[in-house]
Amino acid sequence: MATSEVIKNFIDGEWRDCSSGKRIEVDDPSNGETVAVIAEAGPEEVNLAVAAADRVFRDRVLIDMHPYDRGRMLFRVADALESRSDEVAIINCIETGKALDLARGEVRTAVRYLRYYAGLADKL
Structure with missing residues (x-):
């Protein structure tokens, strides 16, 4: 490679x-x-x-962006990351040598955090 x-x-x-x-x-x-x-x-x-x-x-x-729109933007980032989660996890494995299951879990966690904070954007 x-x-x-x-x-x-x-x-x-x-x-x-x-x-x-x-x-x-x-x-x-x-x-x-x-x-x-x-x-x-x-x-x-x-x-x-x-x-x-x-x-x-x-x-x-x-x-100045409306908080709802900031949240929507973060949801789009989460969706984009999730759609390429296997690719990101494999690159992480190659770069670091970590196990694929661990890398996939880290990507899933990142997606969850993005969605969590996206959901809070218009509530704080």
């Missing part, structure tokens, strides 16, 4: 390579094979991400 594709950083709505050109190899602990190569974020990428987050905060889109 070796890969040559570099996974870039998602910053401010777009995939960006790192300014340093540094890479992090993610190895399958069961056999040492490289399963992913990730662009290593450095100070420039961190600054871009913080600036983007600050701008979104100041734009108040999420703050």
Whole structure:
């Protein structure tokens, strides 16, 4: 499952390579094979991400969004995660070496938490 594709950083709505050109190899602990190569974020990428987050905060889109709509957004995230739960669990196993049943349970737990907090969004 070796890969040559570099996974870039998602910053401010777009995939960006790192300014340093540094890479992090993610190895399958069961056999040492490289399963992913990730662009290593450095100070420039961190600054871009913080600036983007600050701008979104100041734009108040999420703050001013009706709580019901925020909840619906979280429900959609939960649905998307659940629809890809096997894929996420398998990637987690390959990356960490944990048992598939444990990884599936962690994904199910994440989906439950997302739905729980989505349900609270318009009640707090």
